[in-house]
Amino acid sequence: MQIKDVLLAPGNGAFFYDDQEAIRSGATQDGFIYVGGPKTRGFKSIRVPASSLSVGLVLTDGAVVWGDMMNVQYSGAGGRDPLFDTDQISDLTSRVVAPRLLDVDASWFRNSCAKVFETVENRRLPLAVEYGVSQALLRAAAHLERKTMAEIICAEFRLQLPTCRVPIYCQSGDGREINVDKMILKVVDVLPHGLINSRQKFGTDGQTFVEFVKWVAARTREIGRPGYHPVLHFDVYGWIGLEIGLEPQRIADFICRVADTVPGFTLNIECPADFGSTQAQIENYAKIVSILDNRGSSARIVVDERCNTLEDIRLFAEAKAAHLVQIKTPDVGSIADTARAVLICKENRVGAYVGGSCTETDLSAQASVHISVATQADMMLAKPGMGVDEAFSIVGNEQNRLLAILNRRATENVG
Template sequence: MQIKDVLLVPGNGAFFYDDQEAIRSGAIQDGFIYVGAPITPGFKSIRIPASSLSVGLVLTDDTVVWGDMMNVQYSGAGGRDPLFDTNQISDLTSRVVAPRLLDVDASRFRGSCTDVLEALERRLPLAVEYGVSQALLRAAAHLQRKTMAEIICGEFNLPLPKHRVPIYCQSGDAREINVDKMILKGVDVLPHGLINSRQKFGVDGQTFMDFVKWVATRTRQIGRPGYNPVLHFDVYGWIGQEIGLEPQRIADFICKVADTVPGFTLNVESPADFGSTHAQIENYAEIVSILDNRNSGARIVVDERCNTLEDVRLFAEAKAAHLVQIKTPDVGSVADTARAVLICKENKVGAYVGGSCTETDLSAQASVHVSVATQADMMLAKPGMGVDEAFSIVGNEQNRLLAILNRRRAQNEKVG
């Protein structure tokens, strides 16, 4: 057996865990903190530093391969796992997961994930699945002397990819400065916008619409000639919160926004939260149908209520989004992230490999390999909210990977 020891090391996520319910309920920002009492269980304050837990697999040649566990920024919201507790997760991993890791064939990625992450009475926390599967993917890559992307391609019978995956950056609260950064760096999809409060959305959505128009204008002002990014805004359910949960009215509003930025593709993420996965699917499918019948330039992106692989399958099969965010820590195993992309493709729905600002460099790099191997439609620049760091980590990893794959392909063609 190739794994002889397991290391667990507490660490930091790249941003903060936030109590979404408290923020939606009107918590006021004071500098970088939010004032008031938390609402979501597990939160001792509305904003707390993100924590992580690294799992290191010590292989028989004494190489150590790593994966990182963490939860998403808005933990405990929208049907997600509760707030990440490093001590609880470490204890569970030591007792339940570590003994399994010592008994698997680590050169078989999917097989080892199945053996190690198998549920007993209930499923393991998704953060555990996420971090352990990253480490197992790196172990298989090391043992087979391949890239992580090649392991995914081999396990899922996919051809070696040739094309880069578009990168999407998120702005955080420093919207204007970070939009300028994104435009100057030629980001493919921008800016996220963090429209997560009534103040940012505005009465009848006017503040949001003004911001959309400003981003489009700014792109034309300072972008290079011919630069035409996709405009992607996450509104955290505020269209539904402000104008009501009637699909026709939501679709009308989205069309109105799209009409203000002609020449751009407009992605609207999380237009409303209908309270359950079933209701979300039913109503999002109606909104998508209305937009399609109007030949609108707007696309609906689902996030909340679409967490696990099974959720992704349900949304994709129902055509309840134009683009599904596969939010990697919420999906769990990175093998399931790969499966989720392929399910979206089978159903002709866009696949966006996302995640959270709370992640780490290691989880971001693993996500790049899965995204490129499966040829997702776009992937998130992560971790953090600073643009520069995340765009560098994800973009450089993709460029290095494609260079290796191109060389590998040329070698194969020479031998063939």
């Protein structure tokens, strides 16, 4: 067996874990912190620094390959796993996962994942563990086969080697205006996220949000290079439903009005409402999608909350309950399931967006690039962090390096 030891190293995520329920309930900001007490189990304050745990696989040739475990920014919300606890995850990994890793053939990525991620007392391992360990296993297979991680995915899923880049989507965090300018100057494909996560940012009847959408479109025309025409993508964290109600017709009407204010742009609206359960989300999102399609609107619905696991993604895709599914990588678990999720979306002619969280790390972001390019996702998130420059550099450069290698492979094969 090619794995002879397992290392663990505590680390930092690139942003913070935030208590979404407390923020939705009206917690105010004082500088960078939120004032008030937490409402979600596990949080000792509304905003806490993101932690991570690196898992290193020591291979028989002496090489060490790594993957990073963490949870998403809004842990414990929308059916997600609870707040990441480094000590608990480290203990579980040492006791349960490490012995399994020493007993697999690391050159077979999917088989290794299946064996290592078997249930414990009929319960699935924490998704953060699956996510980080699968990254390390994918890197191990790539090292042993002397290939890129993308090539391993293509081989195991019987995909053609890709030649096309995947559009990159940047998120602004709270530094909206400055970061929008950065995105425009860097010619980002999809922008700006906007972090519309409170009543103050959404405004009465959504007017503050509408004005921001109009400003982003105008700013793009004002300072963007000739011919630059990004997709406008806004995450509203359920605030359309919270502000104007949960009637699908009213939500669709509002979204159409917003799209009409920015003619000529494709408008993505992520998480327009939270209907409280996966089944309710599917039923009501499907109605909103149908209304928008029947009107020929340029707006597209993106699902996030209540669509976490591979099975959730399958249900949303089959029901056409979104135009675009965010495959939120730490919530999906094994990175092999992220690849499966993209392929399920494609089978059902639903857009696949390989997302994730600002709380991730450089290693998890780079692994996500290989999955996105190998499966030819419709777009992928620039991550980690909220600073635009760093995330766009990490994801964009990794993609360009990967495509340079794959293009050389194609030339070698032709020769």
